[in-house]
Amino acid sequence: MAVDWKLVVDCSDPLQLARFWALALGYEVEDNSALIDRLLEAGAVGENDYTVVDGRKVWRLLAAVRHPDDPVDAASGTGLGRRLLFQAVPEAKQGKNRLHVDLHVGPGQRDAEVRRLTEIGAKVLHRVEAQGGSHVTMADPEGNEFDVQ
Known part of the structure; x- marks a missing residue:
């Protein structure tokens, strides 16, 4: 069930x-x-x-x-x-999240979405380029991490 x-x-x-x-x-x-x-x-x-x-x-x-x-x-x-x-x-939040949300915005849309999220209060923490994929790790207004793919 x-x-x-x-x-x-x-x-x-x-x-x-x-x-x-x-x-x-x-x-x-x-x-x-x-x-x-x-x-x-x-x-x-x-x-x-x-x-x-x-x-x-x-x-x-x-x-x-x-x-x-x-x-x-x-x-x-x-x-x-x-x-x-x-x-x-x-x-207050302490340390890195053990659970996070991944936002899948579609091919070619990531940079525009990162800009939009930054405009509404998110911060870019770092960009990850790894074998098999890449994403941008961001933080919401209280520092909770999430990824944009």
């Missing part, structure tokens, strides 16, 4: 990373405002648990992005397919 999954990224600013990765991947930032309203009404969360961005209530410590073609739970705004969840943690 196959297992459903999401990739969870520990970070210090979930809202910033969700915006970055939504732009980087062409994904959509999840809209959890209906869920937040329902939980507020039930007294399950308080005003310190959310903030307002672009007129919508968003979690302070969690933000997710989802593939635009995947289904969404209308009651919560949660994606039911490919998604990344960013959660705030108190400690």
Whole structure:
């Protein structure tokens, strides 16, 4: 039996990373405002648990992005397919990632994509030329490494 999954990224600013990765991947930032309203009404969360961005209530410590073609739970705004969840943690990133995302942008598109990602907040860490392939290792705004192939 196959297992459903999401990739969870520990970070210090979930809202910033969700915006970055939504732009980087062409994904959509999840809209959890209906869920937040329902939980507020039930007294399950308080005003310190959310903030307002672009007129919508968003979690302070969690933000997710989802593939635009995947289904969404209308009651919560949660994606039911490919998604990344960013959660705030108190400690800063230490050392190299043990897991990273590879972006496959297609033949001849890598340099343009690296420029675009740099414009939205990524940094080039190094270029790798190896037997069998090459890629550019980059870092998102919080230093999480990813490769562009």
